[in-house]
Amino acid sequence: MDRRQFLQRAAAPAAALATLSLPAFSQPLPAGSADPAARAASIEAWRQRLQGMLDKGRLPLIDMEATYVAGTTNIPQLMAWMDEIDIAQIAFAPAFSPDSEPSLELHRQYPGYFIPTTSSGEFPRWWNNPDAFVSKVAGDLKTGRYYTMGEYEFRHYPSPEQVEARNFARDITVPLDGPAGQALFQLSEDTGTAFQIHYEIEDSLLPVLEAMLARYPKAQVIWCHLGMVRYPERTKNYNPAYVASLITRFPGLHFDLAVPRPENIYRPSGARDSTLFQGGRLGSEWQALLEKFPERFLAASDYRPPVESMYRTAMGRQRNLILAPLSEAARHKIAYGNAWRLVTGKNWGA
Incomplete structure (x- = not known):
């Protein structure tokens, strides 16, 4: 069953979307089930905001990897930055919540800015009982109100801020x-x-991933952090050619570009972990890969509250170091086109 069929079955029949008297992204959305009109209103709000940036000659980004903590994430500040640096939407996956509702409520308040996303698998509710976690997410998806799922930590080393805190x-x-x-x-x-x-x-982890991708060929998988290698001595087979082989074999596999700055050192290993870059610039083989398969890569920030102050810097670095060297067609697909397709089920402009 494809995404459109699933949402049609989950939603009750409803009238077509009425013409909006104000920009869709400025109007709060009502609570309630995800009928076709509500879905159309959400997509129209995103479309208007994104198109407005294109009309100004800007390159919008859809940020597909971000973690929302209600009461901690500074939403007014983030929205101001989104306007400033042309972030069309953020897919905000809620953490430290019993369900995905905080993301949905955020979208209701600011429909043009945020994409309803199911819970982030980056906190103990996932680690301690992953089976129950997935079951809860399945229930959330059945409502038809969510458009993408959050990040699941299957193998994860402590993040830099946790290393700094000796946690x-x-x-x-x-x-x-x-x-x-x-x-x-x-x-x-x-x-x-x-x-x-x-x-x-x-x-040692790659054969299991390949087996799962082969077993579930229609799964839409986003492998976060392209080329982020924290322990190089454990990684001899991963390179642009290997990633290309995955892309050609597994049609549902995507990668996001939430990567550390070129000079970043992962302290536990002492390694420069962002292997996309050579001499502070995007490596030629990685650039060729992005150009050859632009439909498989996504803009992303890996936002979480402890690094909130670095949001503009991180997204600016992604624009300048990764997107800027690419052709215009590749830039637009990676910046927002691929995310739009995964979220809405349609190509941008269709």
């Missing part, structure tokens, strides 16, 4: 081919909804 508890392993992983891949196949995985790049 090494977030060294996470959830078997990708275990019951929760199987259920998640199947859920994506059944609904057509994309999900994100944090899966450290190590040779």
Whole structure:
């Protein structure tokens, strides 16, 4: 079943979207079930905001990897930055919440800015009971109100801010081919909804990923952090040619570009972990890969509250170091076109 069929079955019949008297992204949306009119209103709000940036000669970005913590994330500040640096939408996955409702409520308040996203698998509710977590997400998706799924940590080393704080508890392993992983891949196949995985790049982990992608060929998988290698001695087979081989074999696999700055050192290993760059610039082989398969890559920030102050810098770096060297067609696909397709089920402009 594709995404459109799933949402049609989940939604009750309703009247077509009425003409909006004000820009859609300025009007709060009513609560309620996701009937076709509500879905159309959401997509129209995103379209208007994105098109407005294009009309000004700007390159909009849809940020597909971000973690929302209600009461901690500074939404007014983020919205101001989004306007300033042409971030059309953020797919905000809520953390530290019993369900995905905070993301939906955020979208109701600011429909043009935020994409309803199911819960982030970056906190103990996922680590401690992944089977129940996926079951809850499946229930959220059945409402028809959510357009993409959050990030799931299957293999995750402590993030830089946790290393700085000497907090090494977030060294996470959830078997990708275990019951929760199987259920998640199947859920994506059944609904057509994309999900994100944090899966450290190590040779020993790659066969399991390939087996899962082969077993669930219709799953829409976003592997976060292209080329972020934290322990190089554990990674001899991963390079642009290997990524190209994955792309040609697995039609549902995508990658996001939420990567560290070129000079970043991952302290536990002492390695420069952002392998996309050579001499501070996008490496020629990686650039060729992005040009050859532009439909498989996505803009993303990896926003979370502890690094909120770096949001503009991170997204500016992505524009200048990764998108700017590419052809115009590739830039537009990666900046927003691919995200639009995964979120709405249609190509931009269709």
